[in-house]
Every structure is written in structure tokens, then in C-alpha cells.
Amino acid sequence: MEPGQPGGSGPAEPGPLPRGVRGAGPKASASPPSGAEAQLQRCAPAVAAVLPAGGRGERMGVPTPKQFCPILERPLISYTLQALERVCWIKDIVVAVTGENMDAMKDLIQRYQHKRISLVEAGVTRHRSIFNGLKALAEGQRDAQLSRPEVVIIHDAVRPFVEEDILLKVVTAAKEHGAAGAVRPLVSTVISPDADGCLDHSLERARHRASEMPQAFLFDVIYEAYQQCSDYDLEFGTECLQLALKYCHIKAKLVEGSPDLWKVTYKRDLYAAESIIKERISEQIHIVMDTKEDEEHIGHHFEEMLKNELNHVKVTSGSLCHPGRDLQQIILEQCYNFICVNVKTSEFEETQKLLDVLTESNISILYPVVVISVHFLDHKSVPIGQKMENLMQIREFAKEVKKRNILLCGLLIYCPQYLYY
Ligand SMILES: Nc1ccn([C@@H]2O[C@H](COP(=O)(O)OP(=O)(O)OP(=O)(O)O)[C@@H](O)[C@H]2O)c(=O)n1
Ligand SMILES: O=C(CO)[C@H](O)[C@H](O)COP(=O)(O)O
Structure with missing residues (x-):
């Protein structure tokens, strides 16, 4: 594991903490807590986040991996880090980056003064990158820079518009159910082709959901699932909630998320992200x-x-x-x-x-x-x-x-x- 900045992942900077959540400081929010916030405060779990950021962004079709593509001259991943950093009850943020992008990532952390970040080497698939992040947290006690959290959030580095509200919801639900993830209604109907490329069957759109991020898990549940899962899962799997179900028999709670949680995937998504950022700036x-x-x-x-x-x-x-x-x-x-x-x-x-x-x-x-x-x-x-x-x-x-x-x-x-x- 590599520290993201000189001196490693330093202590959490003081910020507007939800009152009662572990690590709350003097600037605690003055407004009364929302239902989910109050619920989280009662259980006050130690929370960390793992951000897979080791992909190549092939669908975007540009040489730079999409997480490093600039939006208003700032790399996309920096917006995602900022969104997580603002949530001061997230104690550690572990980012999985490829060896070739490690130095660029360190520069970016320094340039944009990101805090509470630790870097780990990404794997060849998203699941392997996440597993590396979880391992760093699991081994954290020995490392002294990270500590094993009670709940871990998993969030893609290429989903920059994640708000505290949905993070609270998935963490609170994970504490209760063992796993939770944000979902959205399907935009298009999902169909299943047969071997000849003809329609085999279609799914009833209203009864299905698109799985988005963030997701949250009791750390022991998801770590156990990743330790048990097969090479096939690590190679071809795309759904962490499914691993928790398959290997730990945990049925994740599904939480409705906002449309802004979509994953930046194609080039046009960069323009959409830029418009949203401009709107937020105003x-x-x-x-x-x-x-x-x-x-x-x-x-x-x-x-x-x-x-x-x-x-x-x-x-x-x-x-x-x-x-x-x-x-x-x-x-x-x-x-x-x-x-x-x-x-x-x-x-x-x-x-x-x-x-x-x-x-x-x-x-x-x-x-x-x-x-x-x-x-x-x-x-x-x-x-x-x-x-x-x-x-x-x-x-x-x-x-x-x-x-x-x-x-x-x-x-x-x-x-x-x-x-x-
Ligand atoms: N080996 C990998 C592959 C993906 N990811 C990360 O997982 C997230 C979601 O994956 P996806 O959108 O599929 O990213 P890419 O694999 O980069 O995109 P593409 O499939 O278009 O190549 C991204 O933040 C990506 O960087 C990762 O950490 N390690
Ligand atoms: O979709 C997801 C959840 O189910 C994940 O967010 C993830 O982005 C999937 O990655 P990939 O695009 O590599 O399948």
C-alpha cells in the first residue's frame, strides 16, 4: 500500500460532521439530523471507502483513462474524491490505481489537496481492484495508517456526483442488512438474445432495476465474499452485491438513487458531467x-x-x-x-x-x-x-x-x- 500524500493518509480534516458519528469535531452540523442521519448517528459505525480507479476506459475511446480526463481542466476523479472527502464521517478513502498512473495520481492528490487518501495497486479487473482495496483495509491495523472499518463503501471513481444523502442511506442500510446498493429505474428494456442472435426472452422493465453505485457492506461480509469467490467471479463478475449474496447469503437492501449517479462511460458523458458541474458552480x-x-x-x-x-x-x-x-x-x-x-x-x-x-x-x-x-x-x-x-x-x-x-x-x-x- 502506498500513501497518497507525504506522511500517508493523514487524520481526517475537521469538517461539518454529522453529530454523534465517530470522530465528530467542533464544527458539527447545527441543523437537526435527518432520519437516516439520526439512525447512522445512533449506530456510529467506523466507515471507510474503496474507489476502484484502475480501468482503461476503453468504451470512451480516448487514450487517457476516463477517470483522468479533464472536466473544466480538472481530472474527473478529483471531483469524485472531493465528493467523498466532504463527508467527514468517512475515515479513510482507499483508491486503486494502476502502477503506470500511480505518480500521476500522487501529483493530483497534492495539486488538489485531497485528504484521507491511501493508494493501492489496481488489479486487472474491477473486482480485483476492489479486493486489493479491501485487503489494505483488512491489514490496516498492522499498517497503522488504515484501520479495519465496520462498514465499507464501494464507489466507482467515475461517478463524480455522489451526495452525502445517498452515502448515508446505503451505509445505514448496510449496517442493518449487511449490504446495500443504489439502484435506478431501467431506461431501456433488458432483453436476452439466444445463440443465433435472436430474441430469447425479455425482462419486464418495471420489475427490474439498474444497479448503480455507491454500495455499502459490513466489512466482514464483503471481505469474506471476496476471499471465497472464484477466479471466474474475479475475472468476469460486475456486481459486488451478488458476491455478498452468493458467498455470505446476504440479501442487499436496494436504495433508490438520483439520476446523477450514472457512470461516466462514453465521451458524451464527459460533456454531460461538465454541464452538471457548471450548474453546481452557479x-x-x-x-x-x-x-x-x-x-x-x-x-x-x-x-x-x-x-x-x-x-x-x-x-x-x-x-x-x-x-x-x-x-x-x-x-x-x-x-x-x-x-x-x-x-x-x-x-x-x-x-x-x-x-x-x-x-x-x-x-x-x-x-x-x-x-x-x-x-x-x-x-x-x-x-x-x-x-x-x-x-x-x-x-x-x-x-x-x-x-x-x-x-x-x-x-x-x-x-x-x-x-x-
Ligand atoms: N481493472 C479495473 C477496471 C475498472 N476499474 C474501475 O472500475 C470502475 C468502473 O468500471 P468501468 O466503468 O467498466 O471502467 P473501465 O474498465 O475503465 O471502462 P471500460 O469498460 O470502458 O474499459 C472505474 O472507476 C474503473 O476505473 C478498476 O479499478 N480496475
Ligand atoms: O455496474 C456496476 C454495479 O453493478 C458497477 O458500478 C460497475 O461499474 C460495473 O463495472 P463494469 O462496467 O466493468 O461492468
Whole structure:
């Protein structure tokens, strides 16, 4: 097993943990847990994920394996890793990669600052790649970098749009049933040809489902199934749930998933994935505050307002107190919309810092970045005339940054008592 980054698969970064789940930290979610989330919290299993990423992507018909194909200049697999990393109750993410792509994968982990990743060598088939990932987790106690989880998620590296919600559902169901997997209604009817290429029989579409990913298993169940299964299974099998049934007599719970769980397979799927990513980008906004203390007041207020006004807006809040690290991470996550709240300073210090980092990152080469610089007018501390004069500078800033595809506008809020919201 190879560590994915210097120092190996480091400890889980703090993040918005579902409360009560093992490893929960100070930033635990403030909203009440959903049913499935609450159920998971009660049982609090240790969860790891295995991502097979050792395929050649022959059906895509391009020389680069599809998991490394760029979408908006970022490799597809990086989106999938990001989707899993956001779920902070997933402790370890084991990725199976071919030897020839191992260095590229390590570079990618560094470049996009992926966390909690361990790399293993892929096998010649998907099942063998998954088995290698499971072995690394099983042997983890000796290794000290990984530990044997109670539940393991298996997810294809080429399904980038996996959400926490479905991960919770399959993990919770796996805890109860031993195995669980996401399914979708069939788009086309499945038919079975005979040896002459003529119709033998067809399946009743409404009674069958397409098996998608993610799937989750009690670790002992799926590991046992892989240890017992035949070379034929490892060579030709395509269904992990079937292995759990055949070798451990576990009937997997099937969970309805969203249409976005489809597997990127053909070239046109890359264009579809790009459209979905663009749509998600437009729904993501980051609020940057210039003070820590006011983050909860004003930042929270903005967050609530935006969530009320717009559907599917993703709001995160942070501060440029540690500009390099925090903001670089946000930019790496491809956020194109910012509200920058200047509370402490009467000028544009915070906005200026944000613009500097955005310019340096070159993020606006592909799409325009929108920045709304918010200022509060407190006439008791600063005379109105002086404040207005300062704020007029924003026009100059806006002209300047527009050349770099950054659209800046200013918002002045008359609110002498903003601190007492
Ligand atoms: N030896 C293999 C083959 C596949 N996979 C992974 O399994 C997932 C799903 O498989 P599939 O879509 O079939 O990928 P490919 O085998 O790469 O595609 P193709 O069949 O078109 O060659 C992918 O993330 C793929 O990288 C793997 O880890 N090891
Ligand atoms: O379909 C699946 C589940 O049943 C798997 O996601 C997997 O992608 C199948 O791989 P392959 O395309 O190699 O058969």
C-alpha cells in the first residue's frame, strides 16, 4: 500500500460532521439530523471507502483513462474524491490505481489537496481492484495508517456526483442488512438474445432495476465474499452485491438513487458531467468575513437570507485571517461566487486580499468570478462623506479586475448597529 500524500493518509480534516458519528469535531452540523442521519448517528459505525480507479476506459475511446480526463481542466476523479472527502464521517478513502498512473495520481492528490487518501495497486479487473482495496483495509491495523472499518463503501471513481444523502442511506442500510446498493429505474428494456442472435426472452422493465453505485457492506461480509469467490467471479463478475449474496447469503437492501449517479462511460458523458458541474458552480457561494467574531452574526444572517431567496444555493462561510490556506482550498473547490463582508475596515482590505488570491489562482480564465464587496455605514465612527469617498474607489477596482474576468460590485448597508443583529 502506498500513501497518497507525504506522511500517508493523514487524520481526517475537521469538517461539518454529522453529530454523534465517530470522530465528530467542533464544527458539527447545527441543523437537526435527518432520519437516516439520526439512525447512522445512533449506530456510529467506523466507515471507510474503496474507489476502484484502475480501468482503461476503453468504451470512451480516448487514450487517457476516463477517470483522468479533464472536466473544466480538472481530472474527473478529483471531483469524485472531493465528493467523498466532504463527508467527514468517512475515515479513510482507499483508491486503486494502476502502477503506470500511480505518480500521476500522487501529483493530483497534492495539486488538489485531497485528504484521507491511501493508494493501492489496481488489479486487472474491477473486482480485483476492489479486493486489493479491501485487503489494505483488512491489514490496516498492522499498517497503522488504515484501520479495519465496520462498514465499507464501494464507489466507482467515475461517478463524480455522489451526495452525502445517498452515502448515508446505503451505509445505514448496510449496517442493518449487511449490504446495500443504489439502484435506478431501467431506461431501456433488458432483453436476452439466444445463440443465433435472436430474441430469447425479455425482462419486464418495471420489475427490474439498474444497479448503480455507491454500495455499502459490513466489512466482514464483503471481505469474506471476496476471499471465497472464484477466479471466474474475479475475472468476469460486475456486481459486488451478488458476491455478498452468493458467498455470505446476504440479501442487499436496494436504495433508490438520483439520476446523477450514472457512470461516466462514453465521451458524451464527459460533456454531460461538465454541464452538471457548471450548474453546481452557479449554485455555490462563499461568504468571506474580515472578522472572526462577527462571522456568526453577519455571516449567518447572510447565509439564512440567501438560503431563503434562492433554491439550491450552497453557502459556506470563512475568513481570510489565514488567507493562503482557507481561500486556496475554496478556489480548488471551484467556487466562482463570493460575498466579501468588510466589517472591521473602512476600506477594502478584505476585498483586496480576496481579489489578489483570485487573480493569482487564474480561476477566472474559464468563467467569470463574481465578487460582491459589502460595507457597513456606521456614521458614528466614520463621517459619511469620508466613507463614501473611500467606497467610490470600488469603481476603479471594478474596472481593473474586469479585465481579468472578475465582476466586482459594491454594496453599502446603512446599519449603525449591525453588531446587534
Ligand atoms: N481493472 C479495473 C477496471 C475498472 N476499474 C474501475 O472500475 C470502475 C468502473 O468500471 P468501468 O466503468 O467498466 O471502467 P473501465 O474498465 O475503465 O471502462 P471500460 O469498460 O470502458 O474499459 C472505474 O472507476 C474503473 O476505473 C478498476 O479499478 N480496475
Ligand atoms: O455496474 C456496476 C454495479 O453493478 C458497477 O458500478 C460497475 O461499474 C460495473 O463495472 P463494469 O462496467 O466493468 O461492468
